[in-house]
Amino acid sequence: MRFKASINNITTFTKLTASLNSLGPLAWLKLGDDKVCFTIIPEQGTQVWAVLAIDAIFSTYMVQSAANNIINLEVPLGPLNRALRSALNATSAQIRLTKKADNMPLLALTVVNPSSSSSISAIPTRSVDDDEFGSFLDEDHASATNRDTIITQEIPVRVLAPDIVAGLHEPQCREPDVHIIFPPLMQLKSISDRFTKLALAGASGMSARTRLEMAANMHGCLRMSIKTDAMNISSVWTDLSNPELDPNQVAGGEIGLAEHPSTRMKLLGSADGQSEEGWASVRIDGKDWGKVMSVGRLGGRVIACFCHEHALILYVYLPSERDEDESVLTVSSNTSVDLRGTHTESS
Structure with missing residues (x-):
């Protein structure tokens, strides 16, 4: 060896x-x-x-x-x-x-x-x-x-x-409802940390966990929000990109792409983010999310895949002179309290 x-x-x-x-x-x-x-x-x-x-x-x-x-x-x-x-x-x-x-x-x-x-x-x-x-x-x-x-x-x-x-393998997840390219993760981290601190400061007594809601649609909109008895605040990003899926990478090819959840979601909602239709959302623990966002120090492109009320998966592509997509971190968190992954599934 x-x-x-x-x-x-x-x-x-x-x-x-x-x-x-x-x-x-x-x-x-x-x-x-x-x-x-x-x-x-x-x-x-x-x-x-x-x-x-x-x-x-x-x-x-x-x-x-x-x-x-x-x-x-x-x-x-x-x-x-x-x-x-x-x-x-x-x-x-x-x-x-x-x-x-x-x-x-x-x-x-x-x-x-x-x-x-x-x-x-x-x-x-x-x-x-x-x-x-x-x-x-x-x-x-x-x-x-x-x-x-x-x-x-x-x-x-x-x-x-x-x-x-031998029994360890990457968690399997259903096809995402929304996929979107995130803004810089360190920008998201600073806002989510601020939201979490505000929620904790306004909490009366011992609060179990501070939950953030992350949501996105297929029209380039992303929303981060937090709601407690004392506050209801959110930040919205627009004009983000929703990468096109390759039919060769989708089960069923062109037919499978036409029936893909993200294709159906694209028919709903709007680019201004005002419509409540067409959004996929997950709830995540604020402190865990802050840890996940630390991978932003690596730079590179980040594609987020939302499985509505189930999981959020982040693919963090490391910058490379040859091929940006050669190296990738997958961070996952599911909708339970636990967060799992090199995908980011929500909790």
Whole structure:
């Protein structure tokens, strides 16, 4: 079992782990030949499924295992994010799977930082016998000059057997009633946080949960609102885009597209948002929604799919010079108290 890769996009990797860490402390990391997947499936809260193209983060990527060259790891996101933050100004960074003498598996992040003084010599590189996880350092790191400082940080992980993860799969959901391209998530987060604080400030006694209502139609309108005994406030966005569905991606082709829920919803409502017809809405927990919105720090396009009174699913596409749609986070929350996902289903 071997994994090693050079990191060519430390900033994106750091933002990704920070966003995921706000949703859960542990992630299932699936390393494969053609993609890398991060998954968070907490007992309660939002579930995330992130599928990343290899070159979105890594270069000189190598993974080998007896299980079809797939390695499954349980990774603590906090320590991983802290290690990555220390590499933001590094001239190079490499990550690999190795283990300590007591056979404890770990991810070793080795970074080369330019030294502020030539008198600082490189930190001695510790070598580990070539084992089932591979050797510890590559020759390019070992040959760093005395003007560079080599730092290695170790993140304990747990190797997951294939049968442990065999039953895990992305949640299935019915076809959405409305799909719309969201405004910047950080803009939505600031407004939803303000709504939540206002509701909590005006609440008398202990309030169980602050519920936001998110709604959208097929005419480019999005509405966020909150209603309590003391207030009823909302924000409305218009002139947003509703992406066209590809008949080749819809069951039944052109006929299936004509019968799709979003096609029927498009016949209702209006672009000014005044009509109450044609809206799909979900209720979500304000605090959980604020955590979900933290993925907005990654930038990129966000497509929201509304299943009326059931689920809200967000597809967050990471920016890429080659193909914007190669890497995507799916965040989901359902209409119960729990939020699940790399789709965002509402609660």
